[in-house]
Amino acid sequence: MIKSIGQLFFLALSCLAIAILQFSFISSFPGAFNQINIGLIAMxxxxxxxxxxxxxxxxxxxxxxxxxxxxxxxxxHLLVLATVSLVVYLILENWLTNKSLYSFWVLCLIASVTYGFISSILLFVFSGLGGGFSIFSLYFWQSLLYQSLWLLLVASLFFNIFVSLAKRFKPFFLEKKGVI
Amino acid sequence: MIRIKKNNLFLIFTVVLGLLVFLHLVGATRPLENTLLFLVKPMSGSLYKWGSGFGSAYGERRERDALLMEIDRLKKEVAYNVINNSRWLEIEDENKKLRNQLNFISNNNFKAVVANIMAKEASFSVSDGSRDVIIDKGEGDGLRVDLGVLSDDGVIVGKVIEVNKSTSRICLITTPGCQLAASLQNEDKTKGVTDGNLGLTIEMSYIPQLEKISLNDTVITSGLGGSIPRGLVIGRVSNVKSESNEVWQSAIIEPLVDFNDLTVVSIIVP
Structure with a gap:
């Protein structure tokens, strides 16, 4: 019980740190750099x-x-991330058969595209349908491209670090003696 | 013991989310939110300054080639200025006016609230990538909607569009939809409304064709219809769009500050 509460507290603190980084630090970066979405990557x-x-x-x-x-x-943010996680979860459970780097890349790409579309639609709807619908602007596609590229780059880094530390996903081969 | 099925997770999440939104709307979570914002504000301000510093360094590096071209252009411009000695006096006069503007707050005894920028966030109303600025002062510090926001050297950079208890949202004058009542410092004292243009420049539209606008005319706030006082510098006219068959003409205004370098701003409370 105490261990669970401790874990929850640690998770909440980590989420707070990531949220502050995303909100204040990354948002101040210029151009393509502010499209890094560490919350989405972590999710x-x-x-x-x-x-x-x-x-x-x-x-x-x-x-x-x-x-x-x-x-x-x-x-x-709760709505967008929940929707993205639902889509990613369904694809992970029903379509992907293994947990390789390629599967991780595919999920990251799907997450990025879903995030971009859902957030634009929500912003458009909640601005009383009065704001510009960003899907039709060049900026939307540019930022989606940058966000996806960053996601793939960081995903590759995270995946390799985690695999080398955890040793859970290292490939192994069954070898039969005497057969080359 | 109740076991939660994976399929029910999203249902539970939806119920918790609904409850959370309800509590937020009735204000039950407000003390918790304010405490969290109060604790986070100093860290956010510092992180934003670091990030902004990185942005400036990156921008300088990226603009190296552009700067070399700019040097060539400036050499030609210097030659041009030598020929046009007479215009220097005019520029000197304008400089005096600008210096007067910079001392505006102290001269007019306006109360200014100094605030740190915490973050930038996508603008609600436009889809061109323009971003609003979030500062660490809010309703509790005497801020309200429509107040003018100045850079550290006294040039108006935006206005308050939304206030919370301890934070506020500011639209930058280059963001489409961020409008200011403005006046040109020309012979006619032309009045109009400025609006952001693609997040880069400012446009002053609906100026009658008969009004004479010159390049480098200084644009200031007119003080009409709002909480923003008269005489704050907005920018300089960099281009005039005038067609003889049109009723109106418009002026493109170049802002005098680099919005990427903003980390501290002052909000004028009249």
Whole structure:
């Protein structure tokens, strides 16, 4: 029980740190650099390696912190991340058969595209349909491209670090003696 | 013991989310949110300054080639200025006006609230990548919607568009939809409304064709219809769009500050 509470507290603190980094540090970067979405990367990473329960907990804490800091309508980040996690989870469970780097890349790409579309649609709807629908602007596609590229880059890095540390996903081969 | 099925997870999440939104809307979570923001604000300000410093360094490196071209252009411009000695006096006069503007706050005894920028966030109303700025001062510090925001050297950079208890959202004058009542410092004292243009420049539209606008005319706030006082510098006219068959003409205004370098701003409370 105490261990679980400790783990939850640690997760909440980590989510707070990631939310502050995303909200203040990364948002101040110029051009393509501010498209790095570490919350999304962390969410896909947790979903892929630790399962849906951990991912939902992460979304709850991280999304809540982002919604408190942000001036978008409350629950914007929670809704977007939950929808993305649902899509990614369904694809991971039903379509992908192994947990390789390629599967991780595919999930990251799907997560990035889903995130871009869902957030634009939500912003458009909640601005009273009065704002510009960003899907039709060049900026939307540019930022989606940058976000996806960053996601793939960081995903590769995270995947390799985690695999080398955890030794859970290292490939192994069954060898038959005497056969080359 | 209750076991949670994986399929039910999203249902539970949805219920918790609904509850959270309800508590937020009735204000039950407000003390917790304010405490968290209060604790996070100093860290956010510092992180934003670090990130902004990185941005400036990156920008300088990227603009090296552009700067070399700029040097060539400036050499030609210097030659041009030598020929046009007479214009120097005019520029000197304008400089005096600008210096007066910089001392505006102290001369007019306006109360200014100094705030740190915490973050930038996508603008609600536009889809061209323009971003609003979030500062660490809010309703509790006397801020309200429509107040003018100045850079550290006294040039107006935006206005407050949304206030929370301890934070505020500011639209930058280059963001489309961020409008200011403005006036040109020309012979006609042309009045109009400025609006952001693609997040890069400012456009002053609906100026009658008869009004004479010159390049480098200084644009200031007119003080009409709002909480922003008269005389704050917005920028300089860099281009005039005038067609003889049109009723109106418009002026493109170049801002005097680099919005990427902003880390501290002052909000004028009249």
């Amino acid at each position: 896909v990473f947790i979903l892929f390696f630790f399962g849906i329960k951990s991912a939902i907990l992460f979304i709850f804490f991280f999304g809540s912190f982002m919604d408190i800091f942000s001036f978008q309508f409350f629950s914007f």
